Amino acid sequence: MLHNFTYVLFKLKLIQPSQKAIRFWMDCEDTDKLEFALKHGNYKTRKLAAEALEQIAKPCSIPALLNCINDKVQNVSVACLNALERISPNDELIKTIVRKRFNWVNEIREKRAKYEANKHVKHTIYRWRRTSKESYDRVKEQLKKPIR
Template sequence: MLHHIKYFLFKLNIVQPSENDIDRWIQYQYVYRIEYALEYGNYRTRKLAAEALGILGHKSSIPILLKTIDDKVQNVSIAALNALEKIGCNDELGSTVIKRRFNWLKQLREKEAIREASKGKKYNIYRWERASKKSFDRVKEQLKKPIR
């Protein structure tokens, strides 16, 4: 009974469902509630909802998970991709999108790793060593002479 009230409070945008609430929704197979949480929740709720849809494995959740792949928060996108992989999106479009997105995430993580590795590194820029004072004066004198 309490989880019904909590869901209506969530729909009124008063509270966000907790991990226990989403676990209870998984237990009672409330797919439509989890999909609603995936669409309208905060970033933590969206991540938990995407993981929950992956656990439930309903094929009817594939369209909303494909829509969630382009979420602004990277963890939500990754959770949606993992859920799609668990559900087994067998059509050609779904598998292509999942492969490309995973490749994109892999490249993004590699760039971040390179950036973090070179963050504190100082680069050695080779500079020409200054010539001795005698040779510097000699060049200066030659420049003063007129060109023949």
């Protein structure tokens, strides 16, 4: 009863469901509530909902997971990919999507690692010399010399 009340408050956007509530929905195999949490929750709720849908492994949740693989939070996207991989391991289309998406995630991780490795390296920045400054300095030096 309490978890149903939590779901009503979540639908009204007053609270986010706790990990216990999501685990209860997973134990009851209530995919509708988990899909709603996957679509409308904050990033922690979305990740927990994706992991719960992975544990349930019902094929009816594949469209909701496919919609969330492009999530802006990388952990949610990876959780959805893992769930898709577990739910339908023999489907060639899902395999292709998961493989390409994991490659994209790996590229992002490699770029971030490269950036972190080179973050402390100082680069020498060359400035072009301006001729007006050079001519100003030359005139200034000539004015310092005594006149003959």
